[in-house]
Amino acid sequence: MMAPAAQPVLDIRGLRTVFRTRGGELTAVRDIDLVIDAGETLALVGESGSGKSVTSLSVMRLLTRNVGKIAAGAIRLRDRQGIVSDLATLDDRHMREIRGGDIGIVFQEPMSSLNPVLTIGDQIAEPIRIRRKADRAAAMREAIALLESVGIPDAKRRVRQYPHELSGGMRQRATIAMALACDPVLLIADEPTTALDVTIQAQILDLLQRLQRERSMAILFVTHNLGVVAEIAHRVAVMYAGRIVEEGPTEAVFRNPRHPYTRGLLASMPRLGEATRMRQAGEQLYAIPGVVPGLTRMPSGCAFAPRCAHAIQACSEAVPALERVEANHASRCIRWREI
């Protein structure tokens, strides 16, 4: 007999998130469907303003109160006991328990998660003490073990240091340790390596992959960098103007992109080792013409049509549906067969 298919860790259906502004209510993301299994990394990619962070902030329920709100959809999270909660409607108290508990969070700037006046050890030990009711000494021993597991050498000494005494890379390792303190089922990382230099970036990506294997965490990884996506993500969802326009296994989307926007993004990415040669030869990298439309002037139909070389009349008439291209691979382009 076949084992029943495991429920995904995260299952987002029909998410729509809006912002109240002086000019009225603006929809930042809509029609978002995303599923992430245990041990799987899904990357959200797209240009600045496409809605990547709003999507991840919706899952964390960190939208600015009275400004941003989830207007529709369900965000189901399955914890280690198999209990499913809908984060779209969960009350604030339970949501606070989930952040830093079942959901670990890593942002671009480690200083935004670290408290400058507390030692690294106290910051990691505190949630362990409170949530798992461990005594001080046991929580500190666990903080040291966590710092060792994220590759911080000399952890016994490091726990007594303050964030400013660590390098940028070490600080990001410390925030990862903090995010892992309560053994999350889901890690949300929004541009976690963007502020780091390339060598450190590669080390942090390796670290996240190792931790994921050890803990079979699901990871929602937000980045605008397709090189990072290729490195870390099992699946990728490409966002444009608040919608997912293409989604599928990373390898399939990179090999066989079926949306003109994805093709444009891939064409504007320097090939491995090409950047230096192109700079020396004075060659320009391809850039997608035009800009992302603002939320207040969304074109009717496909939002990418005004920038798209393949656009025809029908593209501006209705928003294309996300159509299945091949197994687990979908595109929101009516011409996906032809491009």
Ligand SMILES: Nc1ncnc2c1ncn2[C@@H]1O[C@H](COP(=O)(O)OP(=O)(O)OP(=O)(O)O)[C@@H](O)[C@H]1O
């Ligand atoms: N607090 C807010 N009030 C009004 N609009 C907002 C607010 N936060 C985000 N937005 C809008 O929502 C849209 C999506 O923004 P989001 O931050 O998700 O983009 P992103 O894809 O993460 O971009 P980046 O790569 O620059 O981080 C943008 O048009 C942005 O202006």
Ligand code: NI
């Ligand atoms: Ni963002």
